[in-house]
Amino acid sequence: MDKNFYDKKTEIFKALANPMRLQIIDLLLNGEKCVCEIVKELNYEQSHISKGLVKLKSVHLIKDRKDGLNVYYSLNCDCMKDFFNCLNGII
Amino acid sequence: MDKNFYDKKTEIFKALANPMRLQIIDLLLNGEKCVCEIVKELNYEQSHISKGLVKLKSVHLIKDRKDGLNVYYSLNCDCMKDFFNCLNGII
DNA sequence: AATATATATGCCAATTATGGCATATGGCTA
C-alpha cells in the first residue's frame, strides 16, 4: 500500500515524538557518534537505543556508517537545529 | 508531576505526528482560519478537527481568537514553514 | 575455532493514541 505525503510526514514526526530519540538527535547535532558513545551518554538500555536509531533511520532523519565493530550515526538534514531552537521558545 | 524539557518537546512532536493535524498546520501556514473553514477544506468530522485543534493548542503550536460564534486559529511560531520544506526534501 | 565486543532483533505486557458517534456548551437571532 502506497503511503501518501501526509502519512510519510507523520512517520517523521512520530519518530521524533519520544524523549530518548530527541536526546539522540540533540547528541547528533554535535556531530557523528557511534552507538556505544550514545549509550554511554544517555541512561537507556543499549537495545532500546538501538531501536531508537533504527526508527530515526527508517524515516531518513539520520544515516549510518560502519567501521569495524562500530556503527556511526549522523544527522541527514541540517534543518533540525533551527527548528529545535524555535521550539525551545515555545516551551 | 513536573514534566522535564524533553518530555515537553516530545509532546510538541506528538501533537504534530498525525496526518490530519499536519494538514491543519499546512492550512494555517496560509494564515488564520476559523474551524468551519478548516472543516470545509479537510475531509474529517467536525468533532475530530476540533480535538486536533485542542491538541495543537495545548502545546502552544497554535493560538485561537473568538469572534462571535466563530473561533479563529493561527500559528504561534514562524519556524514551521522552513522545517516543513526541509522535511519535504527528505520525503 | 573460540571468545569478546558492538550492535540489532524478537517477544510481550502495560500504556497511550485514534477516530467515530452522541451530546454538551455558548453565542446569535427572532
Next chain:
DNA sequence: TAGCCATATGCCATAATTGGCATATATATT
C-alpha cells in the same frame, strides 16, 4: 425565551507505541 449554529467534550473499541529482558548477528582478536 426558544431555537439555531459553530465549536467542544465524553465515551469507547480498536490499534499503535513503549521499554524491558532475552537473544541473535557480525566483526575483531587470540
